[in-house]
Amino acid sequence: MDGKEFVVLDSISLHVDEGEFAAIVGPSGCGKSTLLNIIAGIETHDPDEGGSVEVFPRAGHSTLRVGYVFQNARLLNWLTVEGNIQFALEAQEIPKERWRELITKYLEMVGLEGQEKNFPLNLSGGMQQRVAIARALAIEPDILLMDEPFSHLDEITARKMRFDLMDILTHAKPTILFVTHDLGEAVFLSDHIYMMSTKPARIFKQIAIEVARPRKPEDPVIFDLEKELVREFFSVLDAQD
Amino acid sequence: MITVYGDPATYLVVWKTLVRIIEGVVICMLIGTALGLLMGRERNVEAFFDSWIMVLLTFPAICWAFLSVLWFGLSEIGPILTIILIVFPFVTMNIWEGTKAVEKGLIDMATVYRANRSLMIRKVIIPQLMPFFFSALRIALSLSWKIALVGEAFGVGSGVGQKLIYWFEDTRVDMMLAWGVSFMIFMVAIDLVVFRLWEKRTFAWRHKIAS
Numbered sequence: 001m002d003g004k005e006f007v008v009l010d011s012i013s014l015h016v017d018e019g020e021f022a023a024i025v026g027p028s029g030c031g032k033s034t035l036l037n038i039i040a041g042i043e044t045h046d047p048d049e050g051g052s053v054e055v056f057p058r059a060g061h062s063t064l065r066v067g068y069v070f071q072n073a074r075l076l077n078w079l080t081v082e083g084n085i086q087f088a089l090e091a092q093e094i095p096k097e098r099w100r101e102l103i104t105k106y107l108e109m110v111g112l113e114g115q116e117k118n119f120p121l122n123l124s125g126g127m128q129q130r131v132a133i134a135r136a137l138a139i140e141p142d143i144l145l146m147d148e149p150f151s152h153l154d155e156i157t158a159r160k161m162r163f164d165l166m167d168i169l170t171h172a173k174p175t176i177l178f179v180t181h182d183l184g185e186a187v188f189l190s191d192h193i194y195m196m197s198t199k200p201a202r203i204f205k206q207i208a209i210e211v212a213r214p215r216k217p218e219d220p221v222i223f224d225l226e227k228e229l230v231r232e233f234f235s236v237l238d239a240q241d
Numbered sequence: 242m243i244t245v246y247g248d249p250a251t252y253l254v255v256w257k258t259l260v261r262i263i264e265g266v267v268i269c270m271l272i273g274t275a276l277g278l279l280m281g282r283e284r285n286v287e288a289f290f291d292s293w294i295m296v297l298l299t300f301p302a303i304c305w306a307f308l309s310v311l312w313f314g315l316s317e318i319g320p321i322l323t324i325i326l327i328v329f330p331f332v333t334m335n336i337w338e339g340t341k342a343v344e345k346g347l348i349d350m351a352t353v354y355r356a357n358r359s360l361m362i363r364k365v366i367i368p369q370l371m372p373f374f375f376s377a378l379r380i381a382l383s384l385s386w387k388i389a390l391v392g393e394a395f396g397v398g399s400g401v402g403q404k405l406i407y408w409f410e411d412t413r414v415d416m417m418l419a420w421g422v423s424f425m426i427f428m429v430a431i432d433l434v435v436f437r438l439w440e441k442r443t444f445a446w447r448h449k450i451a452s
Contacts, residue, residue: 078368078446087364090360091351091355
C-alpha cells in the first residue's frame with residue numbers, strides 16, 4: 001500500500017437508547033452508509049485506528065439481531081413474499097413454530113396481508129420495500145438499520161411509506177438507526193437527529209425532536225424545524241468550501 | 242428409410258448412443274460446474290485456469306476424437322472422453338461467468354441476517370447461478386450429441402455414429418439422412434420435453450411477470 005489513507009469516519013460518536021428512533025442526516029458520500037455497514041458487520045473498521053461499535057442484544061436474545069432495510073429492497077426474487085421473510089427467520093434460527101405467527105403479524109403490519117404466496121417481481125417498488133421492512137421487523141431486531149429506505153421511491157409513495165412507518169412504530173417499537181439525506185423525513189420520523197458533514201465525516205450537531213407522536217407531516221412545528229436545520233446545514237457546508 | 246424406423250434394432254442403437262451422450266453430459270456438468278465455481282471463488286485457481294480453458298476451447302475437436310482412439314482403442318471410454326474434453330470447458334466458462342454475476346447486495350443482505358453457509362448457498366447463490374447452469378446444460382447437450390457421433394464413427398463399433406460411417410462407405414445418402422434425422426428428432430424431443438419444462442418450473446417466479 002502506498003500513500004494516503006482516506007479517512008471516511010472521524011469522531012463519530014452516537015448513542016442510541018433502546019426503543020429510540022435516531023436519524024443520521026448528511027450529504028451523499030459522508031460515510032453514513034459505511035457507518036451502518038460497520039454496525040451490521042458487512043464492513044469492518046480498523047481497530048488500530050481506535051473507535052468501537054457496540055450494540056447490545058436485548059434481554060432474551062443470545063446473539064445480536066440486526067434488521068436492515070437497504071435503499072432497494074434486496075429481496076430474493078425466486079422466493080415468495082413469505083419465503084423471503086422465512087429466509088430471515090431461518091437465518092436467525094427462530095423456532096419454526098413461530099414463523100407462521102410472525103409472518104402474518106408483520107405482513108399485516110406493513111399492509112401486505114394476502115400477498116404471502118406472491119413473488120416479489122409482481123409487486124411495485126413500494127410494496128417490495130414493504131416486504132423488506134416486514135422481513136426486518138419479523139426477526140424482532142435489537143437494532144433496525146434503515147439506509148435511505150425511501151429514496152428510490154417516487155415522492156408520493158415515499159410520503160405514504162413514511163406515514164405508514166410512523167404508524168407501524170406505534171405497534172412495534174424497535175430501536176432504529178435511520179440514515180437519510182432528507183431533513184424533512186428525519187424531522188418527521190425521529191427522536192434524535194445527528195447531522196453529519198463530509199471530508200472527514202463528523203457529526204457537527206445533535207438535536208432532539210420533541211414533537212409528540214403521532215406526528216403530521218404538515219405540522220408547522222416540524223416544518224419550521226426542518227427549515228432551521230437546513231439553514232444550519234448550509235452554513236456548515238459553506239464554511240467548509 | 243422405412244426399414245430404419247420400423248426396425249426395433251434401430252432404437253437399441255439410438256439408445257446406446259444416447260447413454261453415451263448422457264454419461265458425457267453428466268460428467269461434463271459435474272466437472273464444469275465444480276471448476277467454474279472454484280474459479281469464481283479462488284483467485285489463484287481462476288488465474289491458473291483462465292488461459293487453460295481458452296486453450297482447451299480452441300483445441301480442434303477432431304484431434305481429441307483421434308487421440309481418444311489412439312489412447313483407448315475401440316473402447317467405451319473413447320467417445321465419452323472426447324465429449325468430456327471438448328464440452329466441459331464450455332460448461333466451466335458459463336458457470337464461471339455466473340459466479341461473477343452473483344449480486345453482492347444480496348450476499349450482504351444474507352450476511353446481515355446471519356444466514357449460515359448452507360442457507361446462503363441454497364437460497365442466495367444457487368438460484369442466481371441457475372440461468373447459467375441451464376444455458377451450460379443446453380450447450381453441453383447440443384455439442385455432445387454431435388461429438389458422440391464423430392467419436393463413434395472413428396472409435397467404437399456401435400451406436401448411431403457407426404451406422405453413419407457404415408452407410409457412408411456404402412454411399413447410401415438416404416440411409417445416412419435417415420439415421421441423422423432420426424437422431425436429431427430424439428435430441429429435439431429431449432430438449433423440448435425435459436429441459437423446457439424443467440426450466441419453466443425453475444423460473445416460475447420470472448414467468449409470472451407477464452401475468
